Amino acid sequence: MSTQALDELTSTVCGAVAQLTQHRKANFLLDTALALIDAGQYGPEVENYFEVYLKTPGLPKEDISRALLARGNARKQGGERLLAKADEDFQAVLKLDPTNKELQHRFRRKVIRFQNEPASQRAPLEIWERIAGHIPRYHLRTWLFVSAFHRDIAVRHIFHTVDIYFGEDPENLTRGLDIFDRAKNDPRATCWI
Structure with missing residues (x-):
């Protein structure tokens, strides 16, 4: 395609976009951003498309949700790629200098649980279940x-x-019937028993 034909195409597309309503321009911008993400070309330009799109007033909630979700997923994938590269760097440092204090501290933090962390993070749920099984x-x-x-x-x-006692004591009878009523009306309570 010649340069003149390409310039004519660009100017025609720009003219066509200029004729669109504000809502259709915003949709065009969103569709372009989504297409670039699908093509693996997410970057500052696409980020700018989303920023401009989200500043447009009067957009439907569904489209805003779609834009935010697409941008969030793209950012997450970009972050995961950066974390993978960071891990490669750490592995390279480990090969070069296995005695590096900063790197040892970083790995130690991932492996060892510290006392200031919540108990639920220091030991897995199965351990706590086992402990509870041995406590009266x-x-x-x-x-x-x-x-x-x-x-x-x-x-x-x-x-x-649950131990339920029925007898001559009206308090035990009432308590037992209350437990039955709760089990009948509350499916979550029924699962416990």
Whole structure:
């Protein structure tokens, strides 16, 4: 294609875009940005397309959501590529200088759990479930007030079995019927028992 034909095409396209309504121009910008992302050409130019598009007033929520989702996914993929390159750099430093203190500190932080971290991050859920399995139900009641993480574990163990006594005592009868009503009306409570 000759330069003159290319210039004519560019000027014709620019003229056609100038004739569009503001909403259609915004859609054109969004479609162009999405096409460039699909082609693997996400960069500052596409980022600018999204910024201009999102500043356009009166856009439908669905289109804004689509634009934000596409931009978020593209940014995430770009970030993952950068993290992979950073890991390659760290591996190269490890080969060059295995005694590097900064690198050792970085890897140690990933492997060792520190006391100032929440308990749920220091040990996996299975370990806490095992610990709760060896604690009497009476003492597990204290876990209900520690944290949401501990509460969920305690609730599963405390309410795994429920002893219901029916007899001449009206208080036990009422308590037993309340438990049945709760199990009947609350599917989540039914799963606990």
